[in-house]
Amino acid sequence: MPQIHLLTAIVIIVLVAAVVAVLAFVIGINHRKKIAESQIGSAEQEAKRILSDALKNAEAKKKELILEGKEEVHRARNESDREINDRRKEIQRQEKRMLQKEESYEKKFANLETKEENIEKKNKKAEERLAEAEAVKKSQFDMLERISSFTTEQAKEYLLSNLENELAHEKALKIMEFEQQTKDDSDKLAREIISLAIQRCAADHVSEATISVVPLPNDEMKGRIIGREGRNIRAIETLTGVDLIIDDTPEAITLSCFDPVRREVARIALEKLISDGRIHPSRIEETVEKAKREVDATIKTEGERAVLEVGISGIHNELVKLLGRLRYRTSYGQNVLNHSLEVAYIAGLMASELGLDPTMARRAGLLHDIGKALNHEIEGSHVEIGVDVARKYKESETVIHAIAAHHGDIEAKTIIACLVQAADAISAARPGARRENLENYIKRLEKLEEVASSFEGVDSCYAIQAGREIRIMVRPDVVNDDKMTLLAREICQKIEDDLEYPGQIKVNMIRESRAIDYAK
Structure with missing residues (x-):
């Protein structure tokens, strides 16, 4: 029973709570509705x-x-x-x-x-x-x-004679145009001039420059050298490339060849064969090989000697050998190796006086003619060959430029090149340097001055630079500026026709006008 009363009380409490909650909810809703209505009214007023x-x-x-x-x-x-x-x-x-x-x-x-x-x-x-x-x-x-x-024709002749100076001027212009055209064809003309100059200058000394004489103990040795049916002489000529001239000259044989190295090999081999006495083809071949080795050793020794004498170092071994080959080269009878040493000494002395590097000047002077060691084996002038060889063996640009400019083929742009030019001219131009005695040297200079003096209008003339230049003073009242060109060409032509000389001769004409008056 008590449990039933408890449940009843709980149910009643729950119902009362639900009723209270419903009443509270309804009251809350009414209150919120009133609040909302009041807010809507105020919003409408605000909007208005x-x-x-x-x-x-x-x-x-x-x-x-x-x-x-x-x-x-x-x-x-x-x-x-x-x-x-x-x-x-x-x-x-x-x-x-x-x-x-x-x-x-x-x-x-x-x-x-x-x-x-x-x-x-x-x-x-x-x-x-x-x-x-x-x-x-x-x-x-x-x-x-x-x-x-005067008739009309005579008057014309008179006027033409007055126009002679103008015609001379036109002729001089034409000659200058022709010379310019000639310079444009410089390669061909240069080769022709060089070949003619070599023929003319080498004519007097060609026999001495291209032959060697070997003495014999007796004339019977000539027959042994010739051999049976000429087999010995043929073997010698074939192996050495040298012509043996056996003539009526007593106790002597002449060796002829343009290459002095071959001629030296043949001379040494022939002297060894003559001293040994055994002359037959196999012995000749063996002796020639020994002579070649001996000449090669001599070439190397001479090159090393030249380098040591000049006092330079660092030169390539091949250049040293080429320097040694210059011992057997001649230029107008002047030994090229001795000439190169002399140029090196002179250039070094001048460089020292000018406060420059004497070692570089001596180096350039020693190598300036290095192309002459190969000029018959390679196409081109000895200057071009020398430049190529020096560049090949890593020489400095100063030395290469000095080699290229030492004959004036290009303009000298360094003082070293100018010194080598001057030293080369001094060594080659001084009396006695080349194959010419003092008497012939003086006669050649006198003949040169005589040719120049033979022309009308020449006041005085002087051969200078060992005959490489003729300086001519002309009378200004006889030779005007236009006629100087014609006169210089005529003098050059007569020198070429009448004289024999090495290299080339510069004709330098000078015309000086003076005005003299007296104040009284």
Whole structure:
């Protein structure tokens, strides 16, 4: 029973709580509804107020915009009026300028008409004066013919004689044009000149420069050298490349060859065969090989000696060998190795005096003719060959330039190159340096001066630089500037025809005009 009462009480409590909750919920809803209705009413009033304010602001903005538009229109109208006024003023200025130009053109046109009239008057006067001049000219010609008693042909001859100086000038110009054209073909002309110069200069000494004489113990040795049916002499000539000349010269055989190294090999081999006495083809071949090795050793020794004497170092071994080959080379009878040593000494001394590097000057001087060691084996001049060889064996640009410029083929751009040029000229040009005794040297210089003095207008002449240059002073009253070119060419032609000389001769003509007066 008690449990039933407890459950009943709980149910009652629950029901009461539910009723209270429902009442509270209903009361809350009513309260919120009243609050919401009051808020909606206030919102509607606020909206009406905002809308009223917006309408008032829009009306005010509209009035402001209308005022601004009116002001902008007024401003634009003022600007357009101002621009129109400016353009109107500019047009007025242009019209005024045009009127001024028209007035100036009218004035100029009037002046031109006046000038044309003046020119016509002057032309008429000029024609009248020309007619008068023609009449005077005719009367003067008639008078001249009466006074001079010259016919027309004679007068022409007289005028032609007066034009001789002008013709000489034209001739000189033609010669200069021809020389320029010749310079344009310089390669071909240079080869021809060089070949002719070599033929002319080597004529007197070719036998001494290309032969060697081997003494024999007796004339019977000639037969042994010839051998049975000439087999020994053929073997020697084949192995050495040298011609053996066996003639009536007692106890001597002549060796002839353009290459001095081959000739030296043949001479040494032949002397060994003669001293040994065994002369047959196999022995000849063995002896020639020994002679070649001996000559090669001599070449190397001479090259090393030259390098040590000059006091330079760092030269390539192949260049040393080429220097040694110069011992067997000659230029107009002058030993090329000795000439190179002399050039090296002179260039080094001059470099020392000038405060330059004497070692570099001696190096360039020693190697300046290195191309002559190969010039018959390789195509080209000894200068070109020397430059190629020096560049191949890593010589400095200073040395290469000195080699290239030592004969004036290119312009010397360094002091070392100028020193090598001067040293080369000093070594080759001094009396006695080349195969020429003092008496012949003096006779050649005297003959050179005699040829130059034989021309009309030459006042005095002097052979200088060992005959490489002839300096001629001409009389200015006889030879003018135009005739100097012709006279120089005529003297060069006569020197080439009448004289024999090494290298080339420079004809240097000097014409000096002097004015002398006395103050009294």
